Amino acid sequence: MSTFQAPKGTYDLTPPDSAKFLAVREAISAPLRDSGYGYIETPGFENVELFARGVGESTDIVTKEMYTLTTKGGSQLALRPEGTASVLRAALQANLHKAGNLPVKLWYSGSYYRYERPQKGRYRHFSQVGAEAIGTEDPVLDAELIILADQAYRSLGLRRFRILLNSLGDKECRPVYREALQTFLRDLDLDEETRRRIEINPLRVLDDKRADVQKQLTDAPKFRDYLCDACKAYHEEVRALLTAAGVAFEDDEKLVRGLDYYTRTTFEFVHDGLGSQSAVGGGGRYDGLSEMIGGPELPSVGWALGVDRTVLALEAEGVELDLPATTSVYAVPLGEEARRVLFGVVTELRRAGIAADFAFGGRGLKGAMKSANRSGARYTLVAGERDLAEGVVQLKDMESGEQSAVPLAEAAAELAKRLG
Ligand code: AMP
Numbered sequence: 001m002s003t004f005q006a007p008k009g010t011y012d013l014t015p016p017d018s019a020k021f022l023a024v025r026e027a028i029s030a031p032l033r034d035s036g037y038g039y040i041e042t043p044g045f046e047n048v049e050l051f052a053r054g055v056g057e058s059t060d061i062v063t064k065e066m067y068t069l070t071t072k073g074g075s076q077l078a079l080r081p082e083g084t085a086s087v088l089r090a091a092l093q094a095n096l097h098k099a100g101n102l103p104v105k106l107w108y109s110g111s112y113y114r115y116e117r118p119q120k121g122r123y124r125h126f127s128q129v130g131a132e133a134i135g136t137e138d139p140v141l142d143a144e145l146i147i148l149a150d151q152a153y154r155s156l157g158l159r160r161f162r163i164l165l166n167s168l169g170d171k172e173c174r175p176v177y178r179e180a181l182q183t184f185l186r187d188l189d190l191d192e193e194t195r196r197r198i199e200i201n202p203l204r205v206l207d208d209k210r211a212d213v214q215k216q217l218t219d220a221p222k223f224r225d226y227l228c229d230a231c232k233a234y235h236e237e238v239r240a241l242l243t244a245a246g247v248a249f250e251d252d253e254k255l256v257r258g259l260d261y262y263t264r265t266t267f268e269f270v271h272d273g274l275g276s277q278s279a280v281g282g283g284g285r286y287d288g289l290s291e292m293i294g295g296p297e298l299p300s301v302g303w304a305l306g307v308d309r310t311v312l313a314l315e316a317e318g319v320e321l322d323l324p325a326t327t328s329v330y331a332v333p334l335g336e337e338a339r340r341v342l343f344g345v346v347t348e349l350r351r352a353g354i355a356a357d358f359a360f361g362g363r364g365l366k367g368a369m370k371s372a373n374r375s376g377a378r379y380t381l382v383a384g385e386r387d388l389a390e391g392v393v394q395l396k397d398m399e400s401g402e403q404s405a406v407p408l409a410e411a412a413a414e415l416a417k418r419l420g
Helices: 018-033 048-054 083-094 139-155 173-186 192-198 202-207 211-216 231-246 308-315 338-350 366-376 387-390 406-419
Strands: 045-047 068-070 075-080 105-112 125-134 161-167 263-271 279-285 300-306 328-335 357-358 379-383 392-397 403-407
Touching: 018 075, 018 105, 018 139, 018 308, 045 048, 045 083, 045 357, 048 075, 048 083, 048 338, 083 105, 083 125, 105 161, 125 139, 125 308, 139 161, 139 231, 139 263, 139 279, 139 300, 173 192, 173 202, 231 263, 231 338, 263 300, 263 308, 279 308, 279 392, 300 308, 328 338, 328 366, 338 357, 338 379, 338 387, 338 406, 366 379, 379 387, 392 406, 403 406
Parallel strands: 328 357, 328 379
Antiparallel strands: 045 075, 068 075, 105 125, 125 300, 161 263, 263 279, 279 300, 379 392, 392 403
């Protein structure tokens, strides 16, 4: 071990486990790529003001969890705690919304940073794959995103996840509900911090995990009774589209999520095998966010799925991903001359698109064969002095154990044929 370790709340991805993370990112993004979403990449840090205005001054993310820094030039930056604000900022900056092709559909994958109290499933550095559809108000779009996330999880073999769905209203009905809720909450027996929250972000109180708080919330006014007709109709349409697509969901009136920008449709994917950190992904509509960060009116919807927690969910369900071996051919040279010759064959194979690896470091046959086994290669090529003198290499099928001599000059072609 070195003097240094990964910082608290972070962990490294190393082989072979790292392959699972790649596969999960691939599986989550595949349905998006097949549905007209283009790839976007933004910097790992942004002007801190973007998150303060976008994510919300009253959220835990902004008040407690951001990694902020002042550059030598005096700029106030923050490591990105989430993706939506950055992606919208980038889309506006590039004028993607003016290209006359709305919605602008984008997907992304990357690292996010939150200074949280670390525990299983909650890290200070984590990884998300996300999608945003910018500039269109259409319940079909909300449904599309939820269906694509469902499809992604199913393609990985996950089954024990649930979709929680809610509507947070719009700028017409939300303020009315907010006030009714505040009036109700102010009469409850709550601690100082929660009382402060009533004034700045009362919906978040509904999300409080403590039993004594939840007990007092039984008779809280329900958003359902305050939704305006337009929001109600919109929400019913989203629900009907999901049902028509065979995607099961649960109406959850307590689902408010930790970010201020959500309007109307909000949803979360939870997994029942993960204990307290059960949210594997979430998202919703954010019709006001563009204006909040100085852009035009651009109603939008999106989600982010957590890669770390998706991997934990796979483990909780005992799902083994079918990860094909990365190496097809493993070359084991015995002696100096064989090293040169077999390395030549390996290079030829690689150039022909066949994944090949090599026993480096002049190791003995036994150790090298162990590495060949571990590599998962279907075939090994072994050659010693005598083989070379005869102009052949030994080609071993690692599945059947069969071995045969193949003329050196034909080895690459023979392997290409056998590997199809
Ligand atoms: P949020 O932006 O908070 O809605 O998070 C979206 C998803 O990102 C969550 O459902 C988690 O899967 C994942 N996520 C958020 N915060 C963390 C964290 N601290 N550690 C690991 N995953 C996280």
